Amino acid sequence: MSRRSKPFFVWRHLNKLRWVTLTLVFLMLILLPLLHVYQTYVAARAYDLLPLSEKQLYDTMELITAPFVSDPASELDAIKGNTWSGTFWGFKLSDPLAVVGQIAAAQSIYWPFFLTALIPIAFTVIFGRFFCGWICPATFLYELNTNLGAWLHWAGLKTGNMHFDRRMKYGVLAAGLALSMLTGSVMVAAVYPPAILGREIYYAIALGGFGSGMIFFLGTLLFDLLVARRGFCRYVCPGGALYSLIGRYRVVRIRRIVESCNDCAKCNAVCEFGLDPLRDNFGQECNNCTACIAICPTDALDFTIRLTDYPYQGPGHLGRQYRGQKKKQGSTSATPCGQKAEAL
Template identity: 70%
Template sequence: MQNNIVKSYLPRHLNKLRWLVLASIFAMLVLLPFLHLYQTYVAAHAYDLLFPHEKMIYDSMEWLTSPFVSDAEHELDAIKGTTWSGNLFGLQVSDPLAVLSQISASISVYWPFLLTALIPLVVTLVLGRVFCGWICPATFIYELNDTLAGWLRRAGVPLGDREFDKRTKYLVLAAGLLLSMLLGSIMTAAIYPPAIIGRELYYAIAQGGFGVGAVFFILTILFDLLVARRGFCRYVCPGGALYSLLGRYRLLRIQRVVSACNDCKKCNVTCEFGLDPLHDGFGQECNNCTACIAVCPTDALEFKLALKDGPYQGPGHLGHDYRREQQIKSES
């Protein structure tokens, strides 16, 4: 019995862990530009010449990092970059879209850079589209935006909920790579929210202003709010397109336990990507965010290792439709 309690308790609370991970990554992206400024101040050896707000940054970062590093000028290089591409204690990791875009722009393969995408590729093939659901800093903001949309709807504010062809994002990905090839510049980074957020946070903190990317990102938020729920991720994002293609072959999948399902539809309502867990409709768009698992009142959704999604299993055995079917069978 204890094993059953643990088995049902842990998956239900994975969504809280996911939010903690998302918040931590976003906080790290905010912290990194401050660490870069602190390194610059330390290297300049001119504390007395700093402006008051610069001294505040220096003192704060010194207090934060002194327990971990003794030579801030060099040792803080252990953590650099963003979710687009970065260095984590000597481990070079890059978004597969960054590598694919670089190959397209240069029309050549730089093998050391290609290898930096190996870990994300393997993780995606095993765990699925988890970058989108668990790591992407834009997801943190988009889900807060979706929560705001829910409040506005309850207040009677009309919001957009249109649906488009999900294949559109694959055209965006192809067009971005083609333009990168023709122009010799990485064009996908201009419309890829994780890259935009990392860039704009650096501009705002280290250089005192935002770039045009901030305007584009605000437009994606308004698109999600006024036109289509999570519309940018579902229909436009080039990274979402690439991870969806890779996620099609994932090993870890959410599947419905039909014997425990009561057909309440809460899983479908909570899914921001418009998937259909109630009818076993997950597919390659699923990012294993566990929101459907968290909201299920009967623990009818769980992770399983499988090479592909199973077919529709019929109505849930705890629901009215199944009971009606069984009653008709017993009477006939």
């Protein structure tokens, strides 16, 4: 098997790591509210008064946390929040959209809060829209939703695959900020899936039920399933729009190694954001999720340090089109017009 004799290609396996981080973030969003409920039981010293189900919750959480903390009521305060804004041992991190939304709503800058978004912004400048692919708890569900859509499609049901203008989300971002400015409240948080999910999971676990945001989120799932694949992230998400803008000149980006590419177009098929890796067209939307790298049969995609995408490098050298050109060129010794064939 030629497949097995190939050298180890580390980038291929990043997609697995990505699924691990997505799963961990999502599990944390479920675990933190449970820990909070446990903390309140501890603080109230109420174990004997709890009904059986809550006792089970108490015991389970105690089992999980006992190796790490001696005083759960205070020590478990170390990690709080969600991906919208979180606290880690007193160190705060926030989504850049939260900061921008607050600036719009308050029409002034509260610097201590602004600083909490600096690290995410710095990472976005380097890695582009990585949040969308690697951390966002909504991505976890949206990608599973895409898989569900693929199964439904396989089963013969009709799923949506419409295409819209990708610039629509910048309009949504602008409209959300304008609305925040008008109402004097951070309204973008109401249409931003990771913020919604972080809150709603907490509501469901600690406050006894989902709020209205969950309806919106289920609507986006249906939109993705029935109208446009991964449509919300591609066309609507205001946070994705902001990340795209910040990460426009990201330093670390995926590139195609034209010598190894065989034009199979699997990368285009697998790309959740509908980008065009086959023609070197990643753009500011690419979230470095590495799904295309993982699926590439010839390992023709890897990372590079560059501020812009490579211009179109022509058809892959292992592909039929390129070999046809080469043959033709060899016989007629003429350059095919419009193609970069000087690399021969």
